[in-house]
Amino acid sequence: MTESNYTVVVARDLVDLVPVFMSNRKKELETLRVALAALDFAQLRQLGHRMKGVGNSYGFSRVSDLGKSIEESATSEDRAALDASIDEYADYLVRVNVVYE
Numbered sequence: 001m002t003e004s005n006y007t008v009v010v011a012r013d014l015v016d017l018v019p020v021f022m023s024n025r026k027k028e029l030e031t032l033r034v035a036l037a038a039l040d041f042a043q044l045r046q047l048g049h050r051m052k053g054v055g056n057s058y059g060f061s062r063v064s065d066l067g068k069s070i071e072e073s074a075t076s077e078d079r080a081a082l083d084a085s086i087d088e089y090a091d092y093l094v095r096v097n098v099v100y101e
Contacts, residue, residue, distance in 0.1 A: 006096045010059045015100055021058050025093055032070070032086050036079070044074035044082060062092055 010018055028047060035043040051067025066089045073081035 006062060006092055007099055008060055008062075008096055009099050009101050012100045014058065018058065018098055021054075021060075022093070022096075022098075025063065029086070029090055029093060032089070036082050036086060039079070041074045041077050045071050048072075048074055060096075062096075063089075066092065 028051070032044065032047055035047065048067045048069070048071030052064045052071060053067075055061060055063030055065075055067060066085055069085045070082060070089075073085060
């Protein structure tokens with residue numbers, strides 16, 4: 001499901017950390033793409049697992065959900081599902097809007 005924008009409400013005390021978090025997610029996206037091109041399912045599984053953990057800890061539940069999907073698809077070596085999840089992740093990163101409370 002693609003939304004025009006995604007809004008994430010983050011605690012104000014994370015204001016200094018979120019830009020680094022987002023920068024790391026964009027680097028991670030490129031790593032996911034390279035791993036998929038190489039059919040490196042072990043690395044994709046590892047990256048998906050890491051996404052699952054880190055997303056929720058910063059308030060980005062969608063990152064965790066996509067990480068779970070990537071991890072599961074890598075385990076079953078489902079290239080089409082991985083491609084779709086990685087594309088959805090790219091879309092999310094472009095459209096996410098962070099609001100601090």
